[in-house]
Amino acid sequence: MNAKGIMGSGTLLGNVLTRLGLRGTKDPGPSGAEPPIPFGPTRAEMAAFEQRLSFLLGRWTGEAQDNIFVIDISKCRDHLGPRWPEVRDKIHAKVQGILNTRLTRQELFLQRDEVSYLVVFAGATRRNAQIRALVVNQAINERLYGQEDTGEAVEVRSIRVDSAGNVEVDKEPEPEEILDYVPEATLWSKPRDHSRRMRGIKRKPAKLDDVRVFYRPMLAIRTRIVSTFMCLPIRHVREHFHASSYDVLGPGATKDDLFALDSMTLRHTGETVTRMVRTGSKSLVALSVHYETLAETTRRSEYIALCAKVLAGNTSRVVFEVVGLPAGVPEVRLTELVTALRLNSRAIIVRVAPDCHDFAAFRATGVHAVGLDLYESRRREQALFPEIEAFVQAASNYSLKTYLFGVRSLSIYTAALAAGFDYAAGHALTTAVETPEKAYLYRMETPYLSLLAAPGPSNGSSEPLL
Amino acid sequence: MAKVLVIDDEELARFTMREILESAGHEVVEAGNGREGLELQRKDPCDAVVTDIIMPEKEGIETIVELRKDFPQITIVAISGGGRTRNLDFLGLAQKFGADRILAKPFSDEDLLAALTAGRSR
Numbered sequence: 001m002n003a004k005g006i007m008g009s010g011t012l013l014g015n016v017l018t019r020l021g022l023r024g025t026k027d028p029g030p031s032g033a034e035p036p037i038p039f040g041p042t043r044a045e046m047a048a049f050e051q052r053l054s055f056l057l058g059r060w061t062g063e064a065q066d067n068i069f070v071i072d073i074s075k076c077r078d079h080l081g082p083r084w085p086e087v088r089d090k091i092h093a094k095v096q097g098i099l100n101t102r103l104t105r106q107e108l109f110l111q112r113d114e115v116s117y118l119v120v121f122a123g124a125t126r127r128n129a130q131i132r133a134l135v136v137n138q139a140i141n142e143r144l145y146g147q148e149d150t151g152e153a154v155e156v157r158s159i160r161v162d163s164a165g166n167v168e169v170d171k172e173p174e175p176e177e178i179l180d181y182v183p184e185a186t187l188w189s190k191p192r193d194h195s196r197r198m199r200g201i202k203r204k205p206a207k208l209d210d211v212r213v214f215y216r217p218m219l220a221i222r223t224r225i226v227s228t229f230m231c232l233p234i235r236h237v238r239e240h241f242h243a244s245s246y247d248v249l250g251p252g253a254t255k256d257d258l259f260a261l262d263s264m265t266l267r268h269t270g271e272t273v274t275r276m277v278r279t280g281s282k283s284l285v286a287l288s289v290h291y292e293t294l295a296e297t298t299r300r301s302e303y304i305a306l307c308a309k310v311l312a313g314n315t316s317r318v319v320f321e322v323v324g325l326p327a328g329v330p331e332v333r334l335t336e337l338v339t340a341l342r343l344n345s346r347a348i349i350v351r352v353a354p355d356c357h358d359f360a361a362f363r364a365t366g367v368h369a370v371g372l373d374l375y376e377s378r379r380r381e382q383a384l385f386p387e388i389e390a391f392v393q394a395a396s397n398y399s400l401k402t403y404l405f406g407v408r409s410l411s412i413y414t415a416a417l418a419a420g421f422d423y424a425a426g427h428a429l430t431t432a433v434e435t436p437e438k439a440y441l442y443r444m445e446t447p448y449l450s451l452l453a454a455p456g457p458s459n460g461s462s463e464p465l466l
Numbered sequence: 467m468a469k470v471l472v473i474d475d476e477e478l479a480r481f482t483m484r485e486i487l488e489s490a491g492h493e494v495v496e497a498g499n500g501r502e503g504l505e506l507q508r509k510d511p512c513d514a515v516v517t518d519i520i521m522p523e524k525e526g527i528e529t530i531v532e533l534r535k536d537f538p539q540i541t542i543v544a545i546s547g548g549g550r551t552r553n554l555d556f557l558g559l560a561q562k563f564g565a566d567r568i569l570a571k572p573f574s575d576e577d578l579l580a581a582l583t584a585g586r587s588r
Binding site for chain 2: 381444445
């Protein structure tokens with residue numbers, strides 16, 4: 001049965017909801033025929049849910065019935081015992097907060113009863129929906145219990161609907177089973193969480209053959225000039241979604257894989273810079289190198305030797321961006337890395353997480369600029385804004401230049417401007433290009449011009465669009 | 467008297483503007499960011515909007531562009547403190563993209579009411 005089957009008459013959708021116990025309400029409505037569900041949806045909530053669900057399923061041709069999940073927190077209630085009534089509202093507020101922030105516009109939820117939620121991932125394939133459900137489940141576990149993996153504290157069940165509209169509720173497979181089916185890592189981006197998320201799960205990294213290299217123009221805010229292009233290895237995952245940063249190779253990547261990726265981007269940059277010099281372009285290219293590539297002496301030596309070979313004569317056009325630095329890396333180690341790279345480049349910049357406190361070491365070792373990585377962050381802008389401002393203030397105490405990486409919305413653009421960042425880059429500002437262009441002037445209003453032509457409001461997507 | 471939508475992520479700023487506008491007889495509706503403001507405006511339109519520029523979720527200029535598209539007759543007053551660097555012309559940009567009047571923070575009660583009146587008589 002397809003989505004139209006559910007949609008077709010409306011009765012099948014109604015049947016599903018009835019069988020899920022969602023046809024009653026807690027309102028003492030006039031019909032009286034439907035028994036009230038304690039803590040279940042009101043009539044208005046139910047109507048809004050049905051309307052939105054019908055709209056989403058009507059726009060989608062996938063197998064919608066496979067993408068309905070129940071998130072069950074009954075074990076949380078059981079753990080709390082007599083304290084449950086006191087804290088119930090707070091717990092629901094937390095769960096709803098996560099659902100509100102994690103779900104996209106193609107997804108929706110409804111509190112089903114006192115201990116469960118119905119969640120629909122309308123725009124996803126079955127596998128992606130399972131992963132989305134898993135990620136949401138992890139987030140709820142983390143919020144309620146302080147860790148993602150808490151056995152079965154919060155359960156996810158999938159709803160199966162057969163062609164007659166009969167409904168079965170199945171327990172979801174273990175995360176390992178779900179992930180084993182998925183060939184690509186699409187949803188993990190935080191290198192710090194890397195090992196924890198993938199505990200006990202062996203995965204193969206993506207192949208380098210699947211990686212393409214683009215260049216993201218970087219805006220110098222004070223002068224409003226784009227003269228630096230950030231080398232951006234990207235792997236196509238699905239339409240409008242490209243993995244970059246640590247996601248390029250996925251969570252199964254080893255240090256050797258990262259070294260291979262860094263070497264590939266270095267070679268690509270070398271060829272690009274040679275071409276730029278030939279055509280008279282004065283632009284700079286910034287390319288990332290993972291800490292893992294530089295931390296170990298043999299790999300570092302190999303990488304530096306490659307730098308000398310492919311960048312020979314053009315090092316003044318190249319800026320190295322070190323990514324994945326662990327917090328509190330010793331200054332002596334940092335000095336080794338920076339010194340080695342500095343010989344083959346114009347400057348060294350370092351991209352870090354918002355909670356970085358190593359500015360003194362960066363300053364002492366001659367790092368030119370420190371970048372705040374928002375690509376890694378999926379948090380709400382409300383929470384990001386204070387960090388954006390604090391980051392600039394902290395870095396400026398050490399006279400470090402600052403840049404914002406992963407500007408994904410115009411709100412973040414204005415926040416970056418207001419906070420005083422020196423540079424900014426991200427898909428809300430510029431389109432990634434296959435070859436760095438000559439330096440150009442970037443008007444402050446440029447990112448708004450597309451809004452005037454757009455047929456409707458922007459979708460607020462946080463995906464790394466090209 | 468008008469129904470005015472005040473969009474600002476700072477609660478205190480919203481509260482202050484509400485006080486000023488209500489004391490002048492206006493009805494006030496509040497939103498904490500542009501996205502919320504647009505939702506409220508589409509649900510129950512106001513006659514005028516006072517919007518900050520630097521806000522999470524949807525900032526002021528983007529909000530102005532969308533308001534101007536959907537509600538061509540609405541009065542829009544843009545306000546901004548200019549951020550930490552204070553050398554970026556957010557308000558000039560707001561005016562370019564559709565604000566009727568602009569006000570730099572901090573402003574007086576009279577400034578706000580005058581901007582609103584001038585915008586409405588446009």
